[in-house]
Amino acid sequence: MPEALPEPVLTARAMREADRRTIEELGLPGRVLMETAGRGAADVAARMLGTVAGRTVVCLCGRGNNGGDGFVLARVLHARGARVHVVTLADVSAMSDDAAANYRLLEQLAAADASGRLHLHRLDALVGLDHLPPADLYVDALLGTGLSSPLRSPIRELVQWLNERAAPVLAIDIPTGLDSDTGEVLGAAVAATRTVTMGALKVGLLLGEGPRLCGAIDVIEIGIPRHVLEQVARQPGCAWRATDALIRQWLPRRAHDAHKYSAGMALVVAGSREFTGAPVMAATAAARIGAGYVLCACPSDVRPILATKLTEVALLGLPETERGGIDQEDAFDVLDGWLERARALLVGPGLGRHPDTQRFVRALLERTQLPTVIDADGLNALVGFTDLIREHAQGRWILTPHTGEFRRLAGEVDLTRRIEVVQEYARAWGCVLLLKGMPSVVGWPDGTVWINATGNPALATAGTGDVLAGLCVGLVAQGLPPAQAAVCALHVGGAAADRYAAHYGTASMMALDLLAHLPVVLRERFDR
Structure with a gap:
């Protein structure tokens, strides 16, 4: 049986270090990481849309690499037949190098697009966001994981506008306004339907207001090697999350x-x-x-x-x-x-x-x-x-x-x-x-931390x-061992609660109901 591996959960600092090592020490260009990330996000967006051709997507994109991921997503969805409106916050000269390169590619596509399905807008040139057509999907690619202070105008107003839309919202990496290390809301935050995060889970997606605001989470593998993620996960503030496969491997078996x-x-x-x-x-x-x-x-x-x-x-x-x-x-x-x-x-x-x-x-x-x-x-x-x-x-x-x-x-x-x-x-x-x-x-006594899944x-x-x-x-x-027992007990007990909630109202559960569902959960999810 192959060894089951836990999921690393990283701080913003650790994720930046993983990116840097991959680019500088291993030689994988940042443009390649961005392309992979954007294409992975586009696949998630396509699943949310069901049918891509003919659907309308509005992408709100910042000037950093998070916005660059949004530019790649916009290009991919346009190629699949969607009507795409991209709203940018800054001139291309103010963007990161990789984001600027992807934006220029969008400009070329828009100029050559006879179908009129690709539209690029500068926020300061728009009369108002309400002049945009109603979308089937909105994409939050505004800020990413670097935010550490309360949102300011105009992003705060963009977040409020986005939260008033009826259509689903896909956040790239982390909902804008959410602290990626604590899950705190920094003034205001996007309430996403789904979040696609790059390389590894971020701590703020799992703690504080993160679970309420990020919706379902997809982790996109973008090319950062496993050993790099494991190394940076040793930094203070990082953690791990167990999977069913890992718990199945740890649980004791009777002779x-x-x-x-x-x-x-x-x-x-x-x-x-x-x-x-x-x-x-x-x-x-x-x-x-x-x-x-x-x-x-x-x-x-x-x-x-x-x-x-x-x-x-x-x-x-x-x-x-x-x-x-x-x-x-x-x-x-x-x-x-x-x-x-x-x-x-x-x-x-x-x-x-x-x-x-x-x-x-x-x-x-x-x-x-x-x-x-x-x-x-x-x-x-x-x-x-x-x-x-x-x-x-x-x-x-x-x-x-x-x-x-x-x-x-x-x-x-x-x-x-x-x-x-x-x-x-x-x-x-x-x-x-x-x-x-x-x-x-x-x-654990050695400083390893696990966030229950x-x-x-x-x-x-x-x-x-x-x-x-x-x-x-x-x-x-x-x-x-006590260290593994604590992780297993939490994971299995929570799985029993999840099984109960799948069949009955959550408010009706009492503690002994966990033990009624535990034998079935052990068989269904954790039997080898």
Whole structure:
């Protein structure tokens, strides 16, 4: 089986470096890259149009290479029979060299075009954009990935005009007005129907407002070698995105002679009087993803309640103090033998914030050598004790905070720099940091970051975090390294949510619905 490869996700700076290396070090001319990019964009535009001949396309083109890609697209669609109107913002003398060369070619074609299907307009010479004919497709080739400050006139007005059109919009590389590194809107931004991006995904397409504004995404291979993309993807702020093929390759497979202990034992320390659902969801998820034996250790008072909810999961009662928290010393007497047998540990879902319980959690994390998933109240027990993470994580811990939990641990951080922040803290703490959100992001201790490729708003419901933590520990129990387990758990769990949303209304999903769809998803998308 050929090796599956992840998708690089680049910052604007990294993409410029990839272009430069390809042109200067490998000798592939920029004009060739632009031709390939424009032709790839034209193919996407043709699919959006259905029939190209006789259709009207309006291309708004800037003076840089993004505009040059638009000029190539216009030429290709004109050759296929479309009526094309190209609107430029600057004189050819102000364009980049490659863009200017392609614009001059358009001028020659327009002069020779007896059919009158190719029209070139300077924006400042138009009485108004509303004098253009209604189009079947609009193309945004205004700015590309270089924008770092709010849009100014006249581009801001162009963006507003474009967003008022009824026909679909194709953005080239990234919708104008969207920060390509953060997904922030810089004053105003094009709301594209589809985005065709060149060479590799851009971070801003996947974060912030990017998913809302870019529509469906097509990545066009333009000739930049894979090894160049991999090299520049090591720069700060860049990331990777897993594919189904990669997850299929990583997911553990049972041996033909497996038994429940060789298939992996997961120990889940969870639950409290107030929160009895969290341990059910986490422990069930660990079993459903394939852990051969799951033991849920919970406060003794909670055990009878969980016994009515969990059939396949074994239960262990932990002694409590008179004040109602977990009794640290007595709990270790009960747990010690199980900690030796388990292959992975999950601490936190629904444990509550009782001071005695928090002391027990910290002592457990200091004592155990097991690869460990720390979620929810396990994370809350570490607030003010992040030195414990630095000292003991050693790449074996998966932390799964949502934004609020992460800020309680790390303090006020600028999460518009989501990739850099996750890189920084995963490195500093020596852990796998799974920062939940849409999309969720996983940081590895070596600084590698993964942006999750699956999932949808159906996940915005209580309990999905408990399911995710259970998927993580279930995969680690089967021998998957914590770093890969976090990426796999996110991808597979999101795929289950996507399957649910394909059949039912997204707002109706509850956390356990993920586990109902998980077996089918594992078979349909991830079976080898």
